[in-house]
Amino acid sequence: MAKETVLEMQHIMKIYSNGVVANEDVSLELKKGEIHALLGENGAGKSTLMKVLFGIESPDQGKILLNGKETTIRSPQDAIAKGIGMVHQHFMLLPSLTVAENIILGVEPRKSKLFIDMKQAIRSAKEIADKYNFDIDVTAKVEEIPVGIKQKVEILKALYRGADILILDEPTAVLTPQETEELFVQLEKLRDNGHTVIFISHKLDEIKRICDRATIMRNGKSMGTYSVNEISTNDMSKLMVGREVVLSFEKQAPTLQGVMLEVKHLNAYNTQGVQKIRDLSFEVQGGEILGIAGVEGNGQTELVDAITGLSRKYSGEILLKGTDIRRESIKAIREQKLAHIPEDRMASGCAAHLNIQENMFANQYTDARYSGKFMLRSRAIQSRCDELIREYLVKCKSQKQEVGMLSGGNIQKVIVAREFSTGPDVIIANQPTRGIDVGATEFIRRKLLEFRDAGCAVILVSADLNEIFSLSDRLAVMYKGNFSGIFTDVAHVTEEELGQYMLGLKNDFANGGVSHE
Amino acid sequence: MLKNILSPDFVNAILRASTPILFATLASGIAAKAGITNMALEGMLLFASLFGVIFSSLTHSFLGGLLITMAIGGLIGFVLAFFVLQLKTDEILAAIAINLIATGGTVLLLLAVSGDRGASTSISSVSAPVIALPFIEGIPFIGAVLSGQNLMTWLALIAVVVCNVFLYKTPMGLKIRAVGENKNAAESVGISSKRIQYIALVLSGVLCSMGGYFLSGGYMNMFTKDMSAGKGFIALAASSMGADTPIGGFLVTMLFGIAQALGNLMQLTTIPTELIQMIPYLTTLIGLAVYSYTVMKRRNRLGAH
Numbered sequence: 161m162a163k164e165t166v167l168e169m170q171h172i173m174k175i176y177s178n179g180v181v182a183n184e185d186v187s188l189e190l191k192k193g194e195i196h197a198l199l200g201e202n203g204a205g206k207s208t209l210m211k212v213l214f215g216i217e218s219p220d221q222g223k224i225l226l227n228g229k230e231t232t233i234r235s236p237q238d239a240i241a242k243g244i245g246m247v248h249q250h251f252m253l254l255p256s257l258t259v260a261e262n263i264i265l266g267v268e269p270r271k272s273k274l275f276i277d278m279k280q281a282i283r284s285a286k287e288i289a290d291k292y293n294f295d296i297d298v299t300a301k302v303e304e305i306p307v308g309i310k311q312k313v314e315i316l317k318a319l320y321r322g323a324d325i326l327i328l329d330e331p332t333a334v335l336t337p338q339e340t341e342e343l344f345v346q347l348e349k350l351r352d353n354g355h356t357v358i359f360i361s362h363k364l365d366e367i368k369r370i371c372d373r374a375t376i377m378r379n380g381k382s383m384g385t386y387s388v389n390e391i392s393t394n395d396m397s398k399l400m401v402g403r404e405v406v407l408s409f410e411k412q413a414p415t416l417q418g419v420m421l422e423v424k425h426l427n428a429y430n431t432q433g434v435q436k437i438r439d440l441s442f443e444v445q446g447g448e449i450l451g452i453a454g455v456e457g458n459g460q461t462e463l464v465d466a467i468t469g470l471s472r473k474y475s476g477e478i479l480l481k482g483t484d485i486r487r488e489s490i491k492a493i494r495e496q497k498l499a500h501i502p503e504d505r506m507a508s509g510c511a512a513h514l515n516i517q518e519n520m521f522a523n524q525y526t527d528a529r530y531s532g533k534f535m536l537r538s539r540a541i542q543s544r545c546d547e548l549i550r551e552y553l554v555k556c557k558s559q560k561q562e563v564g565m566l567s568g569g570n571i572q573k574v575i576v577a578r579e580f581s582t583g584p585d586v587i588i589a590n591q592p593t594r595g596i597d598v599g600a601t602e603f604i605r606r607k608l609l610e611f612r613d614a615g616c617a618v619i620l621v622s623a624d625l626n627e628i629f630s631l632s633d634r635l636a637v638m639y640k641g642n643f644s645g646i647f648t649d650v651a652h653v654t655e656e657e658l659g660q661y662m663l664g665l666k667n668d669f670a671n672g673g674v675s676h677e
Numbered sequence: 678m679l680k681n682i683l684s685p686d687f688v689n690a691i692l693r694a695s696t697p698i699l700f701a702t703l704a705s706g707i708a709a710k711a712g713i714t715n716m717a718l719e720g721m722l723l724f725a726s727l728f729g730v731i732f733s734s735l736t737h738s739f740l741g742g743l744l745i746t747m748a749i750g751g752l753i754g755f756v757l758a759f760f761v762l763q764l765k766t767d768e769i770l771a772a773i774a775i776n777l778i779a780t781g782g783t784v785l786l787l788l789a790v791s792g793d794r795g796a797s798t799s800i801s802s803v804s805a806p807v808i809a810l811p812f813i814e815g816i817p818f819i820g821a822v823l824s825g826q827n828l829m830t831w832l833a834l835i836a837v838v839v840c841n842v843f844l845y846k847t848p849m850g851l852k853i854r855a856v857g858e859n860k861n862a863a864e865s866v867g868i869s870s871k872r873i874q875y876i877a878l879v880l881s882g883v884l885c886s887m888g889g890y891f892l893s894g895g896y897m898n899m900f901t902k903d904m905s906a907g908k909g910f911i912a913l914a915a916s917s918m919g920a921d922t923p924i925g926g927f928l929v930t931m932l933f934g935i936a937q938a939l940g941n942l943m944q945l946t947t948i949p950t951e952l953i954q955m956i957p958y959l960t961t962l963i964g965l966a967v968y969s970y971t972v973m974k975r976r977n978r979l980g981a982h
Contacts (some may be wrong), residue, residue: 239868252862254855265855266866268848275846317866 163191166227166356167213167325173221174208182208183219186382188375190325191358195347196359197367200377200400201569201597206360209377210327214246215239245318246327249595251310259313260285262302263320264508288320293349307456310661312346326350333399333595336455337625337659344370362598364393376400397598409609414633417446420586420617421467421480428462428474428641436462437474438641446585449608449618451632451650453625455662459641460621461503464590467619468500469493480586494523499584501575501592503621505568509575512564516556517545519563520578544581552577553554553603569600576604580611587611605631625655637661643669651674681942685821688939692822692830693896695934697722698776699833700888700910702919702926703840709921710844712857712878716772717757718777718885719909725750725889727783730900731790733803743890744805750886751879758878762871776909784902797893797900804894805829829891836884840923853877885909909956914961918968929964936960 167190174183183205190196200206211217215223215233222482223230226242233239239246253262264281271277285298294312302310311331328347332340347370359371367374368388376383383399421444428437436459444450444646454460465471467478469490475569476483480496488496502508510519521541525531529540545559552573555568563571576592589608593601608631612618622628628635635647637658644667647653660666681687701718708715725746733742753775760771786796791799808831810824844850855863856873864870888908893900915933919925940956 235867236865240867246865248865252859252865254858254862256858257851257855261851265851265863266849266868270848273844276848276851321866 163193166192168225169213169222169258170211170225171222172209172212172219172224174205174212174217174219181380182379183212186222186377186380188382189385190358190423191373192356193351193354194372195351195359195370195373197359197374198358198377199362199364199367199374199396201362204377204400204597206377207329207378207382210246210329210358213239214244214327228657232625240318240323241320243324244327245323245325247311247314247318247329247331249331249333251314251331253302253310253313254575256301258298258299258301259305259316260298262286262313263298263317265317267321284320285316288316292316292319292346292353294346307334308336311335311339311343315346315350315437323355325356325358329360329361330362330595331359332361332363333623334456336662337655338663340366353411364396367396368393393644396555409605409630411609413611413614414448414612416448417615419443420446421619422478422482423463423467424477424479426463426466426474426476426478428459428466428471430462430473430474431471433473436641437466439476442636442643442646444586444617444619445456446615446617447612448633449612449620449631451628451635451657452619452621452638453623453635453662454630454638456623458638460590460638462641463635463638464500464503464588464619464621468498468588485511494582497583497585499579499582499587501572501579501587501589503590503594505571505575510571513562515560515562516549516554516566516574517541517559519574519622520545520548520559520581523578548577548581567597569596572596572604573600576607580607584611585616587616587618588621589618589651591623592620593622593624593627601627626657639664639667645669682939684724685818687938687942688822689826690748690938691931691934692826694937694941695930696827696830696833697888697896698908698912698915698933699890699927699930700836701885701909702930704883704885704888704924705913705916706919706923706926707840707844707853707877707884708881709916710857710876711853712860713761713768713874713878714772715754715757715878715881715885716769716913716915717753717775718912719752719905719907720772720776721750721882721885722892722905722909723776723779723783723903724753724895725886726904727786727797727900728886728892729890730797730800730802731786733894734800737803739805739894742894743805743887746886746890747883750882750884750889752882753886754878754880754882755875757882758875760875760876775922779905780903781903783900787900788903795902800899802894802899804898805891806885827891827895829887829895832887833891836887837923837927839883844923847866849873849876881905888912900940911957911961914965918964932964933957958961 169188172183172186186205186209188209198206208217212219213233215238224233225231231242246260254265260282263285269277269280269284276328282298284615289296289298294316296309302313315326330344335343350357359367361367371388373385374388375385376394376396378400423443424441426437426440427435430436440463441575452460464469466474469485469488472486480493480498485493508513511522521530525536530537530542530544542559549556549559554577555570563574566574572592580614589609592604592608605627608618620628620631627652632650635650635653636643637645639662644664645661651662701722705715705718728749729742729746732745733739734968736742736745756774760766761768774787787797791797791798805828807825808828814820814824844854852863852868852873856870860870876928889905892904897904911933915929916926919927919929937957941951943953944950
């Protein structure tokens with residue numbers, strides 16, 4: 161079926177001022193009414209290409225043809241005016257405003273020129289929601305609606321501004337399987353209505369499921385555009401990383417080495433004082449990986465914060481190798497060989513403006529091997545840092561490079577290297593591979609398995625079900641501050657079943673000794 | 678004492694004391710809604726009170742003086758915005774600079790214009806008129822309160838309503854709130870956050886200068902050195918306690934006005950004036966403590982559910 165071309169990006173070249181070639185002769189062609197995947201590792205240049213398309217960056221070479229005519233896109237406003245909409249990975253919504261207000265923001269309908277016509281705004285918002293079959297209460301405040309709906313609001317925002325071409329940046333990263341499925345149905349509807357969707361993703365199965373064609377990028381270059389039906393996931397990942405990626409792992413059966421971490425009747429509260437964990441008890445043994453799945457916000461963050469000593473807003477007991485950690489400092493907890501890969505690598509995982517070396521030694525600068533009484537032993541640090549960079553395959557110019565300048569995957573490798581270099585007995589990995597490329601993901605997962613085989617107790621909190629399924633020896637689902645299910649036979653759990661536990665449709669413990677509201 | 682408190686004079690005293698703070702509170706609210714702490718209110722008040730005297734005297738007109746003072750207030754707001762938004766100065770440091778310039782600058786200007794260092798007694802300025810309401814005047818108590826207020830007091834009350842409508846019913850108000858809440862989100866839909874913040878700070882300067890004008894042309898009839906006396910900072914606290922909304926800020930300001938008026942009354946007693954003069958600042962301190970306590974309580978209560 162020959163569809164007309166709506167947009168062409170030809171031979172785009174973008175070199176950043178720091179000399180990074182982000183796009184090198186990249187071409188992208190979009191047809192009317194297709195869902196087009198843009199696939200590539202982190203740092204492959206997808207984001208840059210989309211920034212060029214959305215007017216955030218201007219290309220150094222190349223041209224953009226919109227409906228056959230050459231055009232320049234100067235700013236996001238310009239892009240919006242030309243019918244290009246973008247749904248950012250991190251939502252651009254205002255929580256204290258209503259859905260309708262968010263949708264009309266910047267293009268408010270007016271009455272008597274001076275005032276916002278709120279009735280008209282609500283009507284228009286409803287109309288556009290109905291037109292695309294989005295079931296949304298437009299008068300609800302955004303802070304009160306779930307993540308899946310927020311994403312719909314973002315899509316509606318773009319549609320309200322007349323977007324024909326919709327860029328979705330990793331839209332499924334924050335969604336449950338059910339919400340993802342719902343999104344896909346909606347995207348198909350948009351496609352059938354003649355909209356063009358650019359779907360940025362790492363998830364090959366999703367691309368297989370929803371996309372018509374895929375443009376694959378690697379190292380700033382385009383590896384070609386393929387019809388999704390005619391290319392296997394294996395070939396896609398080969399083009400993406402340039403080698404076969406093994407995402408399912410050969411695992412030995414775990415050899416359990418006794419309880420390392422024990423949580424007893426934990427009730428934990430978030431910074432606002434809201435109770436997020438209710439009477440949670442479990443233990444983890446050395447040599448096993450306990451996977452914790454669940455929709456974000458069901459207490460995972462508070463659990464990790466309590467175990468790692470970041471928060472003391474809890475009651476109950478947490479025993480690390482038999483000792484209660486409530487009164488221990490974070491440093492003392494870490495000295496008990498607990499390692500933590502935090503959820504948000506930029507906020508709490510690294511100091512972006514410090515260099516790789518400084519970041520890698522942030523947890524052991526008091527170690528006598530690396531520090532004298534007053535001065536750091538720079539030679540020892542340097543040689544150890546070089547070792548770690550080599551062992552953890554960190555791609556960088558030198559160990560003096562600012563961590564913030566690295567790609568997401570490499571930043572994560574720096575953090576993992578730092579955490580694992582102390583030889584931990586307990587590892588708390590919170591979303592260890594979120595938003596990083598396939599190569600780094602595989603590497604980090606292998607490392608986790610390595611440590612497990614060496615007798616380390618691992619808690620893996622992840623939204624990536626693939627990761628949970630392929631690594632966990634036991635799998636727990638968190639729902640409203642407690643486990644709604646624990647599976648020891650991980651291989652026989654289906655995604656659908658897991659989704660039901662994540663959404664609380666099924667709960668093995670609701671009628672047991674566990675208190676729920 | 679009690680008789681004094683129940684008299685219309687006391688209500689008048691409250692309104693008089695509240696007027697300058699109210700303008701500054703609204704000014705603080707608009708800036709805060711746009712995401713900027715306008716700590717330069719103190720300096721803005723001081724500048725405006727001097728320029729009010731100078732320009733009403735030069736133009737021989739209250740309105741001329743007020744309009745020029747408002748323009749200068751807007752200009753100071755613009756300068757603050759320029760430093761914060763264009764040159765990326767820390768907003769608190771830029772505000773401190775403006776406040777310090779105001780302290781010294783007003784005295785220097787006063788000296789240059791009138792030859793005095795302390796007060797503008799030699800300048801014949803025009804004060805804001807007092808509004809007598811012919812029929813209402815006759816009603817007991819109410820008449821004495823409503824009639825005979827300074828025009829600036831009425832303008833301050835009107836400004837509360839105008840600010841409220843502006844922030845919550847107009848596209849510009851929505852944009853200001855959007856920018857203040859999440860700059861990136863506002864920019865993603867094509868709102869220039871810089872432009873909005875410029876506008877908010879200029880408006881903030883204009884509003885604040887009206888309060889300053891009242892200080893030297895209503896509350897008193899001349900400029901005296903350092904006459905803002907911390908009112909800008911009190912306003913900053915009042916606005917924050919009122920959740921930076923015009924109505925909330927208004928209510929808190931009235932509370933402060935009561936404290937101030939009480940203080941003035943107590944000067945007639947034998948209590949040392951030094952203690953009495955502490956009252957407005959003490960109220961601010963207590964007010965802020967009570968405010969943060971209630972916020973904490975509310976959070977805890979939420980936590981219990």
